[in-house]
Amino acid sequence: MTRADAVRNRRLLMDAATAEFAENGMDVSITRIATRAGVGKGTVFRHFDTKEQLLAEIFSDRLEELVAAGECLSTADDPGAALLEFMTIGTEIQARDRSFCQAAAALSRSEATVRASRERLADVADTLVARARGAGAIRDDVTGLDIVLLLSAASQAVLSLGGPGGENPSLWQRYLAMIFDGLRPGPTHPLPVPAPTRAQFTG
Amino acid sequence: MTRADAVRNRRLLMDAATAEFAENGMDVSITRIATRAGVGKGTVFRHFDTKEQLLAEIFSDRLEELVAAGECLSTADDPGAALLEFMTIGTEIQARDRSFCQAAAALSRSEATVRASRERLADVADTLVARARGAGAIRDDVTGLDIVLLLSAASQAVLSLGGPGGENPSLWQRYLAMIFDGLRPGPTHPLPVPAPTRAQFTG
């Protein structure tokens, strides 16, 4: 049987790692995480095969947060506003978490739990896009996967300023607004390259 | 006097580091770079105070590439097309270089040489934006700094797919096109947050 202190330590480690990764990015040391959790650093590797897997677990949690929000928005009154809200939540999560973008680029296909969350994220994005398109709120050459990939864009733009968005923590809203204006219907230019396929995304 | 082998080694190191950073990101080991250059790893630290400074030197070179391209485009016939071309070149540089985005986020203010290049980049972006606005090619609430920050956006979107854009190496063009459509004049929404100041960018 799994012991009581084991489940407690696992939770302490998840909490400590979540906070440290968010504050300092994915390069924080395991020792630092273990110390913050109040356990020996050997304990980290009893609960997680590798540092990458620990990061994946947390990254997956964040993705599920976004999936849950997206599912709520799937039945909202205004499909266009719902899609914007979905992108807002997704971008805000990244703006608050230094490790999110790094994890998105570094983990991509590796861990199974991440793959599953990404699949669900793509599903809910497809739903939101379909509804928004039906309402005429967005151009019709944009796909759900496009939306998922664009989630990183606005928060990344801000990183060039320095820190975790140290000063100007809400600047991402400006670039999200610009990007969303590019998704609107109207006199758009044809896109030069076809949308990525689901297979490319899932890996 | 600086010896002949010293200037030769410095060039070999810059070339090796440029290639390795582009291919494998900024986490490649100094040993690997030194080996590729054909020198002992102690030599790296004779030419560059730190790994970060070596990265900064290369990053700065890339920025100057873009500045030079921007200066050419400052006198182009079609100011709107010139701005798009500037963003295309900037995004392509990043799509080809795994370390560029990482360096942009990690170095930001630290190194003096980077600061100078960023300043010149902001200058040329201001010029291009002013001309494009004069020609009515873009909305009038977009600044030169906005353009600089948005350069990272399109290439970052693609990173969620995995690798250095392993498969689908031209997908960034799709997202750059969308983003550029968001910069066009017309029925845009007001931006929720003011543009960043030059001081914030320069650090």
Next chain:
DNA sequence: ACCTGAACACCGTTCAAGT
């Protein structure tokens, strides 16, 4: 069953010894 810290192979960086 689980925790722990010493031990290992790496990393970036320093520096005494060479030419």
Next chain:
DNA sequence: ACCTGAACACCGTTCAAGT
């Protein structure tokens, strides 16, 4: 004046020894 590799303090990861 510069090059070099051994030496140092770290890192992620493993594992024998404890409870």
